[in-house]
Amino acid sequence: MAAKIRVTVWHEHRHEKTSEAVRAVYPDGMHTVLAGALRSAGDMEVRTATQDEPEHGLTDQVLAETDVLTWWGHKAHHEVRDDIVAKVQKKVLAGMGLLVLHSAHYSKIFNNLMGTSCSLKWREANDREILWFTAPGHPIVAGLSDHVVIPREEMYGEHFDVPEPDETVLISSFTGGEVFRSGLVYRRGAGRIFYFRPGHETYPTYYQREIQQIIVNAVRYLAPAVGSAAQTYGRREPIA
Amino acid sequence: MAAKIRVTVWHEHRHEKTSEAVRAVYPDGMHTVLAGALRSAGDMEVRTATQDEPEHGLTDQVLAETDVLTWWGHKAHHEVRDDIVAKVQKKVLAGMGLLVLHSAHYSKIFNNLMGTSCSLKWREANDREILWFTAPGHPIVAGLSDHVVIPREEMYGEHFDVPEPDETVLISSFTGGEVFRSGLVYRRGAGRIFYFRPGHETYPTYYQREIQQIIVNAVRYLAPAVGSAAQTYGRREPIA
């Protein structure tokens, strides 16, 4: 890890090109807002990559220079190349952090890392979402009180078909009465993964101060430890 | 374990004696309703024990003949004898199942087994509670669809100060917007513990069919495995 955390904000970047409503919220693309929030934190070097760039913007060099990758996708998951997903998965197992945002619950990279369907219930109806903290003292909620209210969001409801998390940090309620495990930590190989629910493209969620704080905290938490040694696998002799 | 699961329904049994409102809901005591529901299951031998009996009704013989103990208490936790709590704790670690109900989150036995404060937020205001299933296929929700609605209940809200559960089976939402992890499995020693949130004494919750089903399922899940061997501890020689 460099002195600064090297973050790559990956974005599908399709909705903004076809929907006036989404463009109204994110005129320069959602990734520029996320990257801006992370840059403001001061301890990160941030670049962006989007799906329609060559190799989805995720060349070997970009991945080699990435400590934490954030991922937002929705309508074009199936167009993401399997070979690039395999490279990202290998990189996560080797220690790169991965922040999975909102509808990326159905991304190939998250599905492959979880091994489950990652299905859920949903509704687009301007529900109020309240995120409650279930792990006080966790670095991901540092600097915040004990809950966050998002005035209007898409609803996601349980059952969320993912493995039992290593850490459950946030659970949401919605106006319609549903609940959802909204902030989940997984350790896979030498890497850490955080799934963070909010962020539907038609709402200004990623402009909200508390949401930005959680995203900044999460990136810091996902950064690999300094001095981590590679594991050895394969045939070995007994210890003398 | 006997052919039938031997259940002891333990109840504080104080509110019914002093409150007309509670007596209206549970004229013969909450424990008789719980015991009746378990007896109807057909595969259980059920007895009851209450706090004001000698030794709180939990003599060595009663404990020796108990596969699963259910526990409801509220206003008199502090009057439960420490030596009896220690006996129950030892029995759980040796394999006895323990079903902890509602306000027993503050019971000595649960606090000692968790090691945390078990604090929470609360409100008595006729909230509607919806219990969502977060572990489909789990034996504790067998025979039920994917959520249960309780028309009126006391609210319990996160943060619930307990260890990360071994299995999170149910999460509730409340009218006021709160969430709560309402069905939690813990393994401690050779025993299993299930914390189940609903059951405030002024509401007819334990008469509700789905709630009774969850309680019956939970007792079956908590029953010790047949043929479990005792562990050995202490000094030992190397294996030859």
Added chain:
Amino acid sequence: MAAKIRVTVWHEHRHEKTSEAVRAVYPDGMHTVLAGALRSAGDMEVRTATQDEPEHGLTDQVLAETDVLTWWGHKAHHEVRDDIVAKVQKKVLAGMGLLVLHSAHYSKIFNNLMGTSCSLKWREANDREILWFTAPGHPIVAGLSDHVVIPREEMYGEHFDVPEPDETVLISSFTGGEVFRSGLVYRRGAGRIFYFRPGHETYPTYYQREIQQIIVNAVRYLAPAVGSAAQTYGRREPIA
């Protein structure tokens, strides 16, 4: 689930055809020994399926009639068809139990369900393996004392690149000084998975009484709960 647990013992069945040493241990194939042990338990209906049968013996009908699938493979993992692996994975998430044996740590089905590399250290050198029980009272070790010794086995050593297990039931030591988490429970979707380490094809491990007991216990533990309801996913209206 039928009155009896319906088990399908799946076997690669290649080593026995090409190696005299393996044939000496398992003249009728390893699957016949495993199936025999399970049949002797009395509460199971057991069939076998092997890789070189049409559809690897795993037709839709066979899978529909299977409560628990056991899987042993080694040298031909890459020849297993991806579409059949996908069907098996879906079935596990819907509730079918899966018992993953020894070198099947590198099977496609286990790798896909774990999301990690499942790599490990190994050595074929007649190590003595001791399996220690780390979850007393667990149904998988019912009927056994607190450890099992296998006189000669292949060594597998940590780090074993799998997710943190939901339950760690067994940890092995080997003559060479290595350790390995040898009995691991995972819940994925509505299904349960048990990884069980022993069973190299050149040793008579699956004839050993205690090992057969663990396999029988595991199949019972993996069988789906009676009355499990299917989850619903997708768009939904708010609760009235």
Added chain:
Amino acid sequence: MAAKIRVTVWHEHRHEKTSEAVRAVYPDGMHTVLAGALRSAGDMEVRTATQDEPEHGLTDQVLAETDVLTWWGHKAHHEVRDDIVAKVQKKVLAGMGLLVLHSAHYSKIFNNLMGTSCSLKWREANDREILWFTAPGHPIVAGLSDHVVIPREEMYGEHFDVPEPDETVLISSFTGGEVFRSGLVYRRGAGRIFYFRPGHETYPTYYQREIQQIIVNAVRYLAPAVGSAAQTYGRREPIA
């Protein structure tokens, strides 16, 4: 948290006073060796406290100024005052880190936080211990390769009667064939706990470079996050 991590090294400090053999290993007390290793790390302010000081050296002020507490005890666990244990437990739940060393598995503070017996098997017979890393990339093993050998140590063997850990970082083997989960992370309330097995008083274990590295790493990992807010509990109004 101050700019530097404020560590209090707590030590029973009895064996050194009565045993020539222990004094030969730790002439100035084990706590001075531990404190020296932590001071050398450069990012910590370290003080020591011992059982025979007034209030066991753990006054309110000392605890208020402690980010991480390390604890070694053995023969005088029962003489530690219950009221001070209660204060330490409350402090851990509020966010203070706790490093539990070797025979402190039977300390009141660890037993109370775990809720289990914390029993184990043991033998003093100069076993060689090998600690294997089961969580590559974990900050607690940063700077080390994939295992550590201690030439001679006391043996601890499974079953270790503790809850399923939140993170299993190290598993040991011993010459006699036993295994033990030697490095375990627990989160309780807002605090983190690390149990670390090695450190019998008659062996020079805490002088070993790799062991000191693990202890330094662990203290850093246990330090509370900057900006953690206190949780609120008790009665609350619904969200408007």
